[in-house]
Amino acid sequence: MEPRTEDPTQYPQYPAAPLRRRGRRTGRTLTVAVALAAVVVGGSYAAGLGPFARGDEGPDPAATAQARAFLADWAAGRMPAAAGRTTRPDTARQVLSSFTTGLDIGRPELTPREPEEGEDGTVTVPFTARMPVEGLGTWTYESKLPLREQGDGSWKVDWRLSVVHPRLSGTEKFHLEREETNVPEATDRRGATLSAEKYPSLGPVLSRLGGAGGGPRGAVELVDRATGEVVRTEARFGEKPAPDRGGPVRTTLDATWQAAAERALADGTDGKNAALVALRVDNGEILAVANSPTTGFNRAVSGTYAPGSTWKIVTSSALLLKDAVTPDDVVDCPKYLTVGKEFHNVETSEHPGATFRKDFTESCNTAFISLRGKLADRELGDVAREYFGVGQTWHIGVPSYDGSVPVPRDETEKAASMIGQGRIQANPLIMASVTATAVSGTFHQPSLTSGTSGTKDTTTTTPLPDDVVGHLRDMLRATVTEGTARVLADLPGEIGAKTGTAEVSEDAENNGWFVAHRGNVAVACVVEEGVTGGGSAGPVVRGLLAAVPGDPA
Numbered sequence: 001m002e003p004r005t006e007d008p009t010q011y012p013q014y015p016a017a018p019l020r021r022r023g024r025r026t027g028r029t030l031t032v033a034v035a036l037a038a039v040v041v042g043g044s045y046a047a048g049l050g051p052f053a054r055g056d057e058g059p060d061p062a063a064t065a066q067a068r069a070f071l072a073d074w075a076a077g078r079m080p081a082a083a084g085r086t087t088r089p090d091t092a093r094q095v096l097s098s099f100t101t102g103l104d105i106g107r108p109e110l111t112p113r114e115p116e117e118g119e120d121g122t123v124t125v126p127f128t129a130r131m132p133v134e135g136l137g138t139w140t141y142e143s144k145l146p147l148r149e150q151g152d153g154s155w156k157v158d159w160r161l162s163v164v165h166p167r168l169s170g171t172e173k174f175h176l177e178r179e180e181t182n183v184p185e186a187t188d189r190r191g192a193t194l195s196a197e198k199y200p201s202l203g204p205v206l207s208r209l210g211g212a213g214g215g216p217r218g219a220v221e222l223v224d225r226a227t228g229e230v231v232r233t234e235a236r237f238g239e240k241p242a243p244d245r246g247g248p249v250r251t252t253l254d255a256t257w258q259a260a261a262e263r264a265l266a267d268g269t270d271g272k273n274a275a276l277v278a279l280r281v282d283n284g285e286i287l288a289v290a291n292s293p294t295t296g297f298n299r300a301v302s303g304t305y306a307p308g309s310t311w312k313i314v315t316s317s318a319l320l321l322k323d324a325v326t327p328d329d330v331v332d333c334p335k336y337l338t339v340g341k342e343f344h345n346v347e348t349s350e351h352p353g354a355t356f357r358k359d360f361t362e363s364c365n366t367a368f369i370s371l372r373g374k375l376a377d378r379e380l381g382d383v384a385r386e387y388f389g390v391g392q393t394w395h396i397g398v399p400s401y402d403g404s405v406p407v408p409r410d411e412t413e414k415a416a417s418m419i420g421q422g423r424i425q426a427n428p429l430i431m432a433s434v435t436a437t438a439v440s441g442t443f444h445q446p447s448l449t450s451g452t453s454g455t456k457d458t459t460t461t462t463p464l465p466d467d468v469v470g471h472l473r474d475m476l477r478a479t480v481t482e483g484t485a486r487v488l489a490d491l492p493g494e495i496g497a498k499t500g501t502a503e504v505s506e507d508a509e510n511n512g513w514f515v516a517h518r519g520n521v522a523v524a525c526v527v528e529e530g531v532t533g534g535g536s537a538g539p540v541v542r543g544l545l546a547a548v549p550g551d552p553a
Contacts, residue, residue, distance in 0.1 A: 009390075041468050054164040059123045063147045063155040067125035070145065070157050071110040076508070084348070087148065090157040099164050103176045104134040104221065106297055108302065112145075123147040123155070130304075132297045133176065135204060136218050136237035136382040137399065141165060167234075168249070173225050174234065178218040184209050185248035185480035189285070190553065197256075200294035201262050208298070208398040209449060209498075211250045251448050252285035253398070254552045255519075257544075261288035264543035265525075269536070273528040275300035276540060277428040277446075280552065281520050283434040284444030286396070287552055288544075303401040303427040303525055308502030308533065310422025310431050310513045311361040313438050313472065314390070316360060318383040321466045324374035327471055328355035329370065333364035340412030343369055343419075346501050346532060359484025360475045363499055369415040380417055381405035389443040390426070392459045403430045421503060431524035435515045439476065439496065439522070441469040476517065487538040491545055493518045501535035512536030519551040 066085055073082035076094060083093035109130040116124045124144050131139040143166050146158040161168045168174070186194045186206050193360035196203035217238030222231045261276050269292050278288040279301050288299045297303070319325045333351035345365050345454050351358055359367035384390040390403035404425045409413035416422030426434075427448060437443045441464040448456040464472075476496025479485045500513030512530025514537035516523050523541050530536025 002175050014143075040403075041291050041485070060118040060149070060155065063123040063149070064112075064115045064125060066155045066157070067115070067127075067145045067147060068112055071112060071127060075108050075110045077107070086159040086163075092159045092163075095161065095164060099168070100131070103131075103174060104136075105139075106132040106134060108132065119150065122158075133218070133220065133235075133237065134295075134297070135207065136178075137235075138302075139220050139235040142232070154536050158223060161548045167222055171225055172222055173366075174233055175223045175228075175230075176218060177221055179238070187250055188246050188258070189251065190255070191250075192255045194251065194253060194255065194258075199258050199262060200374070201290040201292075201300075202258070203295055204254075204289040204291065204298040205289050205301075205398060209251070249449060249480040252280075252287070253289070253448065254287040257287040257548055258290070259550060260544050260547035261290035262294075263547065264540045265290045265292045268540040268543050269527055269530075270534075273299065274526060274530075274537075274540065275303060275428045276523065276525040276544070277301065277432040278523045278544065279429075279436060279446055279520055281440050281517060281522050282444070284433065284436065284446040286446055286448050287521065289429075289448075298398070298531070299427065301396065301398065301427060301429040303526070304401055304404075304425045304503040305427055305511060306422075306424060306504075307420040307426040307431055308500030308511065308513050309365070309420055310434075310498050310500035310515045310524070310533070311424060311426070312360060312363065312368060312418075312500075313382050313434055313476075313498055313515070314388060315368055315380060315418050315420075315473065316472065317387060317438065317464065317468060318375055318380050318470055319356075319371060321383060321387075321465070322374070322379075325356050325371060327355065327360075327475060329352070329356050331356045331359050331367045333359055333362070333367040335366070337366040337369050337370060337415075339372075340342075340410065343415060355473055357478060360498075361479040361485050363479075363501075365419045368418045372411070372414050372418050375418075377414060378407050381407060387443065387464055388437050389445065389459045390430060390434070391462050392461075394445050395455050395458065396429070396446050397455050398428060400446075401425075401427055403427075414468050420500065428524040428526055431513070431515050431526075432522045435462075435476075435498075435524060436522035439469065440473045441466065471488045480516075484534050485516070485538065487534055487542050488516060488545065491518075491542065492549065495545070497541070499538065501532050504529075512538075514538045515543045516541050516545065518545055521551060 019360055070082050070085040079093050081094055083089045111128045113116045113126040124146050126144045129141050129143060133139055147155050148158040149155055194202055196206060205489040218233040219233050221233050257278055265274055265276055276290045279286045291298060291300050330353055333354045335348045336484040345367055351362055384405045391405055394400055394402045406423045408417050413422045417424055433446050439505040443461040445457045445459050449455055476498060480488050480495050480497050484499040488495050490496055495516060495518045497516035502511040506509055509529035509531050512527040512533040514525050514533045525537040525540045527536040
């Protein structure tokens with residue numbers, strides 16, 4: 001896994017060019033993005049609906065915009081474009097192109113933080129890098145982008161090797177060391193053998209089961225370029241194998257549902273990155289986990305995405321819990337609403353005089369945002385955690401990402417949070433569980449290997465009141481019969497659903513989301529750059545439910 005010998009990062013770090021001092025601005029108002037759009041694991045971007053702070057002084061917005069564009073280009077693999085935003089384009093292009101050679105890193109998530117302005121007028125944008133290492137996990141580290149104003153008034157990233165990683169240098173580089181492990185044998189809930197050969201999406205799932213194989217293991221190491229000697233271990237993945245239990249790992253998966261989920265993804269996503277989870281409503285047992293592509297990162301349970309309007313299930317729950325709104329209340333749905341920035345509905349639709357029920361079924365962003373004053377700043381996150389288990393630690397049997405609902409930093413971010421954007425993060429596992437909780441009233445920690453120590457439930461939640469559950473079920477059903485989820489309207493059964501369209505950066509299409517429930521099953525699907533949820537993820541969920549018309553045994 002050693003990077004090739006002709007590694008451009010071997011070049012010594014160039015000294016920074018002298019900085020031209022720039023006086024601080026006065027006499028005009030600057031709008032500064034304090035939370036820039038984040039690039040999400042698997043190739044999509046987090047919602048570009050971050051908050052904006054306003055003040056008379058602060059970093060030049062052109063500097064923060066250049067930092068955001070550099071990170072977006074780098075994450076998307078547009079190395080010439082990223083390099084062109086630096087002070088040393090040729091060297092930057094070589095370094096960015098070769099940095100991940102031999103490290104088996106997929107498309108990274110690069111999250112800018114609040115910009116900082118120096119006394120000399122320079123601007124620094126800290127960022128978090130999350131590098132998905134194929135089959136192992138995510139290498140996370142912090143770095144900074146120094147930006148320098150040019151003679152023509154433009155801004156560029158002041159190139160140095162530490163931009164890529166603070167410990168990358170002319171004498172040291174990174175190396176991936178993998179340890180050989182065995183994938184444990186596994187069966188579905190009825191004892192049918194499961195394998196990655198027969199069910200390709202299960203490759204990254206089975207290898208992480210806490211059985212005899214212990215899952216894949218490895219490390220990213222910092223090594224001396226000349227000698228290869230390990231200087232330090234940057235990240236370690238995997239755990240020591242558990243003792244051999246003398247038999248296959250019994251999972252909660254259902255071979256019929258798993259096969260149907262994989263077919264639905266393969267047939268309905270046009271090769272886009274996508275993921276799907278189906279689970280039982282009554283106990284959280286996972287019936288199917290499907291990923292496209294089928295190798296590498298398990299985005300279905302470990303991905304970090306803005307959930308878009310599917311999150312309105314949680315927002316509605318918070319509003320209903322405190323009697324802030326009822327389904328029959330009139331909550332106007334205009335085309336646009338400005339809260340620090342302009343928010344709009346998909347295709348700039350509007351529904352004058354709409355009821356809250358209509359706002360839900362038509363997924364009206366502006367109506368939900370207009371209700372933000374009904375909730376305290378922490379309230380949405382508190383409801384997500386207390387009633388839906390989001391943000392608590394889940395033990396499902398394989399490593400998972402269990403969601404994040406940060407307290408909004410200002411009104412603009414609060415507005416974005418109401419519609420599942422801003423800094424809210426989820427994945428299909430979380431949203432399938434949210435859907436199951438909404439229609440049953442009770443959170444059940446999802447599980448892949450029920451009954452083992454690896455799925456010990458340490459969560460503490462409160463059941464939703466019956467009247468809230470009733471309203472949620474009615475609105476989810478109405479979304480199928482008369483709203484944005486009509487793609488399921490002709491399927492048998494009392495199906496309820498919610499669509500979601502999660503806005504991303506200016507350089508990428510929206511992510512499409514779709515959640516649904518029927519009988520004892522809840523499903524969630526995301527299609528990266530799917531444009532709309534109903535048009536991209538909806539047909540995938542339809543394909544799954546049409547292929548398996550009944551409940552699991």
